[in-house]
Structures are given as C-alpha cells and as structure tokens.
Amino acid sequence: MSLPRMQPSDGVAWITGASSGIGEAVALELARRGWTVAITARRLDQLEDLARRAEGLPGRIVAHAGDVTETDSMKAVIDGIESVQGPIALAFLNAGIAPNSKGVLDIEAFERTLAVNLVGVARGLSAVLERMALRGRGQIAVNASVAGYGGLPGGSAYGVSKAALIHLCETLKFTCDKRGVRLQIVNPGWVDTPLTRTKSFSMPLIMSQEEAARRIVDGFARGGFEIAFPRRLAWLLKLLNLLPYPAYFWIIDKAARRGGAKVL
Known part of the structure; x- marks a missing residue:
C-alpha cells in the first residue's frame, strides 16, 4: 500500500504544544506553505497571539485550547477542529516538557x-x-528526540519519555501502514527554544527553531519513517549505541564532563 503524504487540500494540520518553541515554528512554517493549522496548548492567549502573527501568510492558524494530560480534552479538541475546520489530515504531536x-x-x-x-x-x-483509520487516510508525526537513542547523563525522565515514544511509533507503524496512515517520528538534536534556554550545559550543533521547523516540514513532505537532524549528531549517537556498554559509558561520560553536563 502506498502511504499518503498529505497536502493542504486534504484537510487541516493539527499541532499540540504549539504555544512556543518547535510547535510554534512548525505552525508558522506550515501556514507559509498554505496549510490551515489548528494549534493546541493550555494557554489560549498565547495561541491567539500566534494566530494573529500568521495573518497575511498563504495559510492560516486557528487556536483550539486543550490539555494533553486530559483524555476528554483531547477528544473535545479534535471534535471541535473537525466540526469547524474540516478533517485533520496531518497531525504533529509535539507537546513536551x-x-x-x-x-x-x-x-x-x-x-x-x-x-x-x-x-x-x-x-x-x-x-x-x-x-x-476510519477514513483510511492521514499522516501523523510524533516529536521525540535523539536523546531517546540511549542513556545520557542527567536526562533520565526526558530521555525515558523520548525513548518510549520512539518504541511506541515503531510498534504502531505496522498497524498504521495497514490502515493507510503514514506515521513518522521526529528526532531533533538541540534546538534553540525556551525549553533549552533553561539548560546550562554545552549543546553542540544547536540550531534555530525556524531551521528545525523547515527540516521537519520538509520531512512531512518527503515521507519516510524518521525525520532526524542534524544528521551528524543523529548518526553519531546511533553508532555509539552499537558499541559494547563499557565503551559507550566511557565515551558518553568523557563527552558529558567536557560539555559541562550534570552527572550525579
């Protein structure tokens, strides 16, 4: 079965965690490419501000407040988007802390x-x-991280959550393929966002959220399961995880101490 690469004519895009950072930048990039983008986060005022900033672009952004930690809220958001804007053709599940x-x-x-x-x-x-799945057509991307490839110092909770997302998407891909839904995993390296600005350690190859957004949206259009960048960092971490544990731990520990990461 040929999996779809959805276009603005197929419906609307939906982004969670869109009030700042990567979600905000991806929403603007999709609107530049002609999409109607429904954005979700808890703060409606921030969403409405982003929608105003998209005025004049080929597409548009519409705000739908919701909380990803509440099941009923997510269902209500999707009901609201599809009843007003039309079917969700592309979903970018990005919310994270x-x-x-x-x-x-x-x-x-x-x-x-x-x-x-x-x-x-x-x-x-x-x-x-x-x-x-009921429509037999759609595209979903989940924002994880290269931090999910393997254990890194000081990143237990964040790394575990991202590793679990990678595993979840790998598992669900088989079912999604059979239902005509393209499932993708997005694994960025360090991106200059409000989240990373709270951290004090070295972040090699860090890129702007606007450049990250362009790479992500290009990945939506290109298809393929994984959207990972920068490639040098992603491939390095993948290769390191092929090493025996003693070598892996020695290299990561040395690199972390040199970069100022917190090792408890």
Missing part, C-alpha cells in the same frame, strides 16, 4: 514528564489515529 530535576532521581519531575511527553502524546495519538 523537560523540567530540571533535583537529586539522583526526582520522582515528581519523572512522573510529570512522562504524563506530558509520553501519556499526553499517546492520548492525542489515540484520538486522531482513530479518526484517520
């Missing part, structure tokens, strides 16, 4: 991170996939 942890393993931060980054994404994925 990376709180600073305290101690060796901060359980509160761990639970909060997984509630948003993993369970929250799964809620949106479940709801929109059900609609697309």
